[in-house]
Amino acid sequence: MIIKKLDKYTPEIGNRVRExxxxxxxxxxDKGEIPESWFNDIINSPWHDLLIAEDENGTIIGLAxxxxxxxxGIRKNAYLEDFVTDASLRGKGIGSALWDEMINWAKEKxxxxxxxxxxxxxxxxxxxxxxxxxxxxxTNFFRxxx
Numbered sequence: 001m002i003i004k005k006l007d008k009y010t011p012e013i014g015n016r017v018r019e020x021x022x023x024x025x026x027x028x029x030d031k032g033e034i035p036e037s038w039f040n041d042i043i044n045s046p047w048h049d050l051l052i053a054e055d056e057n058g059t060i061i062g063l064a065x066x067x068x069x070x071x072x073g074i075r076k077n078a079y080l081e082d083f084v085t086d087a088s089l090r091g092k093g094i095g096s097a098l099w100d101e102m103i104n105w106a107k108e109k110x111x112x113x114x115x116x117x118x119x120x121x122x123x124x125x126x127x128x129x130x131x132x133x134x135x136x137x138x139t140n141f142f143r144x145x146x
Contacts, residue, residue, distance in 0.1 A: 001061070001094065003101045006050040009039040016060045017050070024084040047109075051101050053085070053094050061086045062094045064102050068109050078106030080116035099132050117141055 006013070014034050022030050042048045042065070053062035062085035069079045080102060085094040106114050114134075118125050130136075 001053055001055055001097060003051055003053045003097055006039065006052050007043060009036050009043065013060065014039065017063060020060065020063055020084045020086065021082060023087050024082060049105060051098060051105065053098055061089055062098050064098050066102060066105055068111060069115070076109070076111050078102070078109060078111040078114045080114060083116070095128060096132070099128075 014036065017039075018030070018034055021034075025031075039050070042050050047068040049066050051064045051066060052060050055061050063082065064080060065082040067079045067081060069077050083095075083098065083102075085098070102114060115137075116129075118129060126136075
């Protein structure tokens with residue numbers, strides 16, 4: 001297994017990322033194709049990366065989408081938006097390897113913290129985060145659709 005930053009788009013990559021995100025989705029709904037422009041925006045940004053874990057055949061078996069958030073109150077923090085390993089391969093160390101790479105990525109960007117959300121009912125994910133040294137931060141998460 002290797003972990004790297006996505007540096008080029010292909011339709012096959014787009015489809016595989018979509019397949020993994022469907023596994024992550026609580027509803028399991030397919031929201032359709034991810035636009036190539038999204039991948040290109042990530043690839044071309046100094047503040048965002050898609051970390052991908054590939055097996056020996058080059059198949060994407062896990063991913064983490066990372067961003068840097070900046071503000072006068074928080075200074076610079078890393079934010080984890082999507083983090084998933086293929087359901088058929090869980091428990092084999094892929095998530096832990098991605099986690100270590102996320103921490104390295106955040107440190108390289110000069111971030112003080114890695115922040116993320118984890119929904120209620122995701123006990124396995126929460127146990128993973130606690131095992132890897134994350135703390136639960138009591139807050140309310142809000143969303144406004146634009």
